Amino acid sequence: ETGVTQTPRHLVMGMTNKKSLKCEQHLGHNAMYWYKQSAKKPLELMFVYNFKEQTENNSVPSRFSPECPNSSHLFLHLHTLQPEDSALYLCASSPQSRAGTDTQYFGPGTRLTVL
C-alpha cells in the first residue's frame, strides 16, 4: 500500500463512451501525475499538476482531459477513445514537482480496454 489509490482497477469501454479515472493520494503531497504504460513501450508521462495547477501536458490528445480539484485528487476524463489507447494508466504523487530528488509514489493503475 503506497498511499495512492486508483479506481476503477479495470475498465472496458466502447469508442463512443465517456468515462473517468480517479486517483486519490493520502500522503499530503502537492504534485500529481498521470502516466500511460503500454506493452513494449516505456512509461509515458501524460500530465503533471503542482498545487492543483497543470504544469505539463506532454502532447496528449484532447480525448484525454485531466482535472485536479485539489492536491489530493486527480481525474482523467476519457471520451471517444481509440483501441490504441488501451493501456495501464498509472497515477503518481510526490511532495512537489520540480524537485528532482523526490520519489514518486505510484498507484496500482487502471487497466483500460477500448473496444
Add this chain to the structure above:
Amino acid sequence: GNSVTQMEGPVTLSEEAFLTINCTYTATGYPSLFWYVQYPGEGLQLLLKATKADDKGSNKGFEATYRKETTSFHLEKGSVQVSDSAVYFCALSDDYKLSFGAGTTVTVRA
C-alpha cells in the same frame, strides 16, 4: 534530451543466483537516478535511488551505484528469491520529469 537504456529481458534465473541489470543514461544536467520495481498486477514501487555521483542506493538486498564517469546505474543482487520476480525499471529525474527505461522482466525459478 534525457534518456535511459536498460538491458533487454526477459531474464530467467534460479533461486540464489546473482542478478545484474545494466542501466545507462544520457542527461544534460545532474540527474537523480532510481530503480523502480513492478510486481504482477501492481503499480511501480521505488526500490532504491541515488541523488549524486558515487552514491550507492540499497534496499532489500539490491544495490546500485551512481557512476558519473560511465553514466551507469547498474542494479545488482547477490542471491535472488522467487519473490524478486517482477519488472524492474531504471529511471532518471532531471527537475521533476522521470524518464524511464523500457523495463526488464525478471523471473526467478525455485
